[in-house]
Amino acid sequence: MNKIPYNHLDLNIYEEVLDNGLHVYIVPKENCNNARATFVTRYGSNQSEFIPKGGKEMIRVPDGVAHFLEHKLFEQKDGVDPFSFFDESGSECNASTNPWQTSYWFAGPQNFEKNLEFLLDFVQDPYFTKKNVEKEKGIIVQELEMYMDDPYRVGFEKSNFNTLQIHPLRIRTGGSKESVESIMKEDLYTCYETFYHPSNMALVITGNVNPQSIIELVQKNQAKKEFSTPEPIIIKEYNEPDEVFKELETVEMRVTIPKIFINYKINISELKDIPAPLIPTYVSIYLDLKFGTTSIFTEQLKQEQIVAEDLYCDFSNIDTHIIISIEGETEKKDVFIQKVDEEIKNTDTCEADFIRKKKTILSSCIFMSDHIGRLNHRIVNDFVKYGKVRNDLYGEYQSLNYADFRKVVDHFSFEHKSIFIINPKSTSI
Amino acid sequence: MQYQKYNKGNYNLHIIQTDRFKTIDIIVNYKNELKKEEITIRNFLMDMLLSTCEKYPTTRALAVASEDLYNISVNGTNVRSGKYSILSFKCRFLNEKYTEVGMNEKSIAFFMDMLYHPNVKKGCFDEISFEIVKKSLEEDIRSIKDNPRRYSLLRLYEIMAPNSKISYHASGYLEDLDKITRENLYTYYQTIRNTSIVDIFVIGDIDFSQVEAWMDTYIIPPENRIPTGNHILTYTDVRSEEQIVKEQADITQSQLLIGCKVEELTAFERQYVMNIYSFILGGGGDSKLFQSVREKNSLCYAISSSYNYLNHTLVISAGIDAKTYDKTVALIREQIESMQSGEFDEEAIQKAVAVFISGCKEVEDSSSLLSNTYLSHEYLGNDLLEEKIENIKKVTKKMIVELAKKVHVDTIFLLEGGKYEQDSV
Numbered sequence: 001m002n003k004i005p006y007n008h009l010d011l012n013i014y015e016e017v018l019d020n021g022l023h024v025y026i027v028p029k030e031n032c033n034n035a036r037a038t039f040v041t042r043y044g045s046n047q048s049e050f051i052p053k054g055g056k057e058m059i060r061v062p063d064g065v066a067h068f069l070e071h072k073l074f075e076q077k078d079g080v081d082p083f084s085f086f087d088e089s090g091s092e093c094n095a096s097t098n099p100w101q102t103s104y105w106f107a108g109p110q111n112f113e114k115n116l117e118f119l120l121d122f123v124q125d126p127y128f129t130k131k132n133v134e135k136e137k138g139i140i141v142q143e144l145e146m147y148m149d150d151p152y153r154v155g156f157e158k159s160n161f162n163t164l165q166i167h168p169l170r171i172r173t174g175g176s177k178e179s180v181e182s183i184m185k186e187d188l189y190t191c192y193e194t195f196y197h198p199s200n201m202a203l204v205i206t207g208n209v210n211p212q213s214i215i216e217l218v219q220k221n222q223a224k225k226e227f228s229t230p231e232p233i234i235i236k237e238y239n240e241p242d243e244v245f246k247e248l249e250t251v252e253m254r255v256t257i258p259k260i261f262i263n264y265k266i267n268i269s270e271l272k273d274i275p276a277p278l279i280p281t282y283v284s285i286y287l288d289l290k291f292g293t294t295s296i297f298t299e300q301l302k303q304e305q306i307v308a309e310d311l312y313c314d315f316s317n318i319d320t321h322i323i324i325s326i327e328g329e330t331e332k333k334d335v336f337i338q339k340v341d342e343e344i345k346n347t348d349t350c351e352a353d354f355i356r357k358k359k360t361i362l363s364s365c366i367f368m369s370d371h372i373g374r375l376n377h378r379i380v381n382d383f384v385k386y387g388k389v390r391n392d393l394y395g396e397y398q399s400l401n402y403a404d405f406r407k408v409v410d411h412f413s414f415e416h417k418s419i420f421i422i423n424p425k426s427t428s429i
Numbered sequence: 430m431q432y433q434k435y436n437k438g439n440y441n442l443h444i445i446q447t448d449r450f451k452t453i454d455i456i457v458n459y460k461n462e463l464k465k466e467e468i469t470i471r472n473f474l475m476d477m478l479l480s481t482c483e484k485y486p487t488t489r490a491l492a493v494a495s496e497d498l499y500n501i502s503v504n505g506t507n508v509r510s511g512k513y514s515i516l517s518f519k520c521r522f523l524n525e526k527y528t529e530v531g532m533n534e535k536s537i538a539f540f541m542d543m544l545y546h547p548n549v550k551k552g553c554f555d556e557i558s559f560e561i562v563k564k565s566l567e568e569d570i571r572s573i574k575d576n577p578r579r580y581s582l583l584r585l586y587e588i589m590a591p592n593s594k595i596s597y598h599a600s601g602y603l604e605d606l607d608k609i610t611r612e613n614l615y616t617y618y619q620t621i622r623n624t625s626i627v628d629i630f631v632i633g634d635i636d637f638s639q640v641e642a643w644m645d646t647y648i649i650p651p652e653n654r655i656p657t658g659n660h661i662l663t664y665t666d667v668r669s670e671e672q673i674v675k676e677q678a679d680i681t682q683s684q685l686l687i688g689c690k691v692e693e694l695t696a697f698e699r700q701y702v703m704n705i706y707s708f709i710l711g712g713g714g715d716s717k718l719f720q721s722v723r724e725k726n727s728l729c730y731a732i733s734s735s736y737n738y739l740n741h742t743l744v745i746s747a748g749i750d751a752k753t754y755d756k757t758v759a760l761i762r763e764q765i766e767s768m769q770s771g772e773f774d775e776e777a778i779q780k781a782v783a784v785f786i787s788g789c790k791e792v793e794d795s796s797s798l799l800s801n802t803y804l805s806h807e808y809l810g811n812d813l814l815e816e817k818i819e820n821i822k823k824v825t826k827k828m829i830v831e832l833a834k835k836v837h838v839d840t841i842f843l844l845e846g847g848k849y850e851q852d853s854v
Contacts, residue, residue: 010451031449033790087780090787093714109790110783138727145682146730146748149577149846254679258570262785293492302488303557308565329568356496363500366527371449372794425679 001215008394009369013379014211015389018222021199021230025379025389026211029372035207036107036376037116039123043195045173046099046318049236053228058236058381061191062182062228064140064175067097069188071136073104077127085118093119099169099316101384107373112209113217120203120221126192128185137181142173151253152327153260158314159325162246162418163263165237170245198222199230202383204426206372219220235303240320242267244418252425257329262340264324268317271411273406277386278396280315282408283322285357285400287313290343291326294353297343306332306339337419347409351402358400365394430793430801435635439650440627443803444640445796453526453633454796456519458627458804460657463514463594468507469566469601470609470617475505475516475616476562481548486555494539499528501536501541510808511660511739512594516621518544519755519797524634526611526803532663535644541647547618553611563609569600574678577748577844581684585744585842588674589688594662594741623652628807630800660809663693666825672840680846683751687761688842689743691736692835696821699738701785702832706823707736708781709773710764711745716771717764718745728753739809742838751847752780758841768833771826778826785821789814 001016006027014026017340045067049060074082074095086093091108104123106115147153159174164170174180205214244265271279291298291311301307312327328346368374382390388397430449435442461467478601495501501522508515522536548555629648631640667690692705711718711734716811718732732747745765749757766771792798793812805811806823812820 032794034794056735081715083719084780087715087784089715090780090785108787110787135727139723139730140684142728142748142750144731145750148681151575246695254577255575257568294489294496296489299487299489302561302564305560305564308568356493360496360500363523363528366451366523367500 001211004391006369007374007392009366011369013389013391014215016215018198018219020222021197022218022222022384023051023202024215024218025202025204025213026209026381027206027375028209028211028381028389031206032208032372033109034107034372035109035112035205035209036105036372037112037119038103038105038204038376039119039201039383040101040103040204040380041195041201042100043102043191044100044201045100045171045175046168047195047235048168048171050194051234053197053231058234059190061187061401062175063171063179064173064188065183065191067174067178068136068140068183068190070095070097070102070104071140072128072133072188073123075127075132076122077125078145082118082122086115089115091115094330097173099173101380103380105347105376107207108210113213114231116205116217117221118215120218123196124225126189126196128188130185133183133185133188137183140174140180141177144177144180146173147174149254151255151259154251154253155420155422156325158249158251159261159263159418159420160323162249162420163244163323164318165241165243165245167240169316179302194233197230198227200233202380204376204379206376206379219384220301238318240318240418242321244416246418248419248421250421250423253422255422255424258331258333258424259327259329259422260328260333260336262326263335263418263420264344265416265418266322266324266412266414267320268322268411269320272406274408275383275396277390278400278404279322279408280317281361281397281400282405283315283324285354285361285405286349286409287315287324287326289349289353291340297339301336301339306330306336311340333421341414341417345414347412349405349409354402354405358397361397361400365397389406435641437644437648437650439652440629440648441807442641442644443628443630443800443807444635444637445630445632445799445803446635446637447793448634449794450633450796451524452521452796453533453536453631453635454496454519454521454800456517456800457544457634457720458628458630459516460510460513460623460628460808461516461625462577463509463512465594465597466605466825467617468514468599469515469570469605471507471516471608471621472601473562473566473606473614474621475507475518476538476566477505477554477558478518478543478547479505480562481555481558481732482543483546483548484542486548486558488558488561491543498536498539498651499523499532499724500629501539503540507599509594509599512658513660516625522797523681526634529556537647538644538806547651549615552615556611559611559614563606564800566601566606567603570598570603570606573598575848577678577680577682577684578748581686581842581844582744582746583848584674584676585686585688585840585846588672588842589690589742589840591627595742609664622649623689624655625651626655626657627651631801632796632800635838657808660739664690667692667837668839671838674840675843675845677845679692682748683754684844685747685749685754685757685844686842687745687758687838688748688840689745689836690839691741691743691837693741693803694738694832694835696810698828698832700817701821701824702835703736703738703826704785705778705781705821706768706829706832707734707743708776708784709829710734710768712784717767718761721764722747722757723842727758728757728760745773750776751843751845754843762838765833765836765838768836769830771830773826773829775826778824778829782821782824786818789817
């Protein structure tokens with residue numbers, strides 16, 4: 001087991017790769033009571049076209065399978081319900097699926113080792129039957145309907161759908177009512193066999209634990225189970241065009257003030273000489289400078305009563321493109337869209353502002369290290385995105401510099417955008 | 430961890446010394462009786478103080494200054510606590526051990542500037558920031574229907590207990606907003622500063638006497654010490670017949686809420702038995718409601734029960750398809766009744782106890798939960814962590830069944846959707 005210091009954060013990371021390929025990361029934190037474990041696979045709704053384990057041909061599975069699978073792993077052959085098991089020691093457990101990953105976690109200050117064993121066992125023991133798969137459909141359809149009443153979620157999902165042309169990030173993680181109803185137990189097994197091999201997974205533990213005894217427990221547990229030889233997983237690659245699928249769409253929902261979602265699609269495939277993990281950080285600094293609470297732009301929008309609340313900015317990436325999302329609520333839709341467009345294209349920045357933002361990023365890194373949940377989340381995301389843990393995160397942030405920042409910003413082109421508008425229903429009740 | 434309380438004349442200072450956090454938290458609480466006509470102005474005041482101050486007269490200037498202080502965060506909440514409302518300002522910054530010497534005091538001074546030196550000239554709050562805050566509050570009040578769940582809860586309380594404190598809208602009222610001026614807001618500010626019950630918490634790896642000295646320097650105490658009263662709301666009118674109210678809305682999923690009134694509880698029931706009761710009924714993935722309505726009948730994705738012991742209410746909520754209303758309500762009733770007839774085993778109680786104890790242990794990992802624990806000890810006489818862990822083990826099945834008999838379904842509210850054509854991705 002390697003012990004690596006988590007630089008500047010008064011913590012250490014213990015890392016081990018087991019014989020079956022499972023990555024284990026443990027960050028002990030003694031001055032807390034709680035501990036948290038996440039068992040994650042690099043499999044989410046983006047992996048919808050791939051060559052299944054033992055197969056030769058590329059297949060496409062119904063939308064929403066990854067999420068369906070997450071629900072169904074909670075079903076146990078012996079009938080022991082995971083929620084019930086974790087309740088016994090007063091622990092919480094849950095799972096979630098996004099485009100990149102499916103993760104299963106528990107947290108609690110008691111009974112950690114038994115809980116951990118249970119987590120490994122329930123995720124590694126699938127039990128899908130025609131009956132239990134059918135039963136889940138009604139539950140998942142209710143979950144999807146819940147999201148359909150959330151304008152922010154609808155805006156986010158529809159904007160992605162309209163921005164991308166072929167990449168599966170455009171598809172809702174949960175799928176649609178129709179695709180969910182078409183899912184069969186065979187689909188679940190195919191995806192499970194392909195993506196839940198330990199070599200595609202990591203176990204991330206943060207909190208008050210003893211790394212030595214944890215690793216022994218995990219090794220013993222894994223040695224009891226049989227796994228096939230790890231094989232590289234072949235996932236379809238997409239040649240996503242720069243143009244958006246749809247430039248403008250307007251819908252009506254039960255909202256009071258119109259909500260506007262603007263997505264910019266930016267090709268970053270030529271942006272080679274900047275360390276890849278730092279590109280998102282530079283992007284977020286740019287968005288923060290332009291539209292955050294310290295921006296003159298936002299201050300003016302509020303003073304002119306174009307918006308009343310802060311804008312919400314975020315971004316997501318695929319291999320070739322970055323998608324920047326800007327959301328605002330306003331009655332003055334045209335003015336808002338025009339002003340945001342002018343502002344994002346005006347790439348003038350000032351170094352002093354950049355340095356101040358860098359300071360806040362360094363501070364956030366220390367804030368993050370105080371919370372075993374956020375720390376855990378961070379390591380999981382780094383594993384999924386980069387296949388490794390970033391033990392010198394603080395150092396990476398210290399290396400952020402204005403010259404690289406300008407290179408990223410100068411590379412941007414804001415020509416391709418997709419606008420999604422949610423208007424109040426004209427005959428709203 | 431060490432805790433000390435100081436009586437500072439007209440306010441209380443609470444210091445929690447612990448090496449668990451790399452941050453220092455300061456929380457300033459102003460407690461007043463909850464009054465409907467003050468909700469809007471109270472929200473307004475909070476937002477004004479958080480948006481600018483004399484030294485940093487624009488939101489932008491304030492944000493730049495907070496970034497320079499290593500991303501210090503200051504936020505506020507208006508929390509309801511039964512008959513009272515607690516206006517709470519919280520500031521969190523990195524301990525100077527992780528930044529540079531002198532930052533602790535600079536950070537405290539920044540926070541105190543926001544609280545005690547607002548952006549006021551000649552007895553009036555600054556016009557530009559006043560208008561910005563006003564517009565934001567107005568949109569917030571107008572958008573009340575946007576979130577079906579929040580809206581349904583609001584309607585449920587209005588129908589359950591019209592005119593009672595639980596029916597008040599947390600975001601305030603447009604007619605009250607119109608009455609707020611830059612002058613009367615400043616008058617209200619002075620009233621809050623001088624006629625509130627004030628409790629201040631400081632939490633972090635800090636020295637008691639140093640913190641006390643800083644607080645003596647920076648805190649401006651209220652002019653008087655105001656005595657506190659009982660927070661608890663009770664009902665005398667338990668309905669003999671339930672009310673059922675259905676309201677239509679153009680949404681996809683229907684929101685079902687069942688509001689229950691609870692007869693007056695003892696301090697022990699409030700703190701312990703109620704918790705176990707609600708956990709077994711609808712506390713999580715292993716609860717009666719989840720197992721029956723979701724797992725066995727696939728009628729919903731989310732279902733849970735939550736209680737407010739200060740208001741003596743319990744609310745069951747679920748997102749359902751309107752077509753399954755009758756079946757879902759019947760199943761929920763069955764589960765409520767099964768609590769009264771004691772259809773749960775010792776194991777279920779033990780699980781609920783374990784979850785409660787875990788919750789107590791997690792409190793020590795969070796500065797916010799720590800200060801809340803001491804605050805409810807101060808205001809409500811609630812037990813502290815060690816007593817809680819001991820007392821929860823004393824809850825018996827008999828106590829839970831007795832409590833279950835005090836829970837009465839009062840109002841069933843359905844925000845009925847699904848009748849309208851929806852766009853789907």
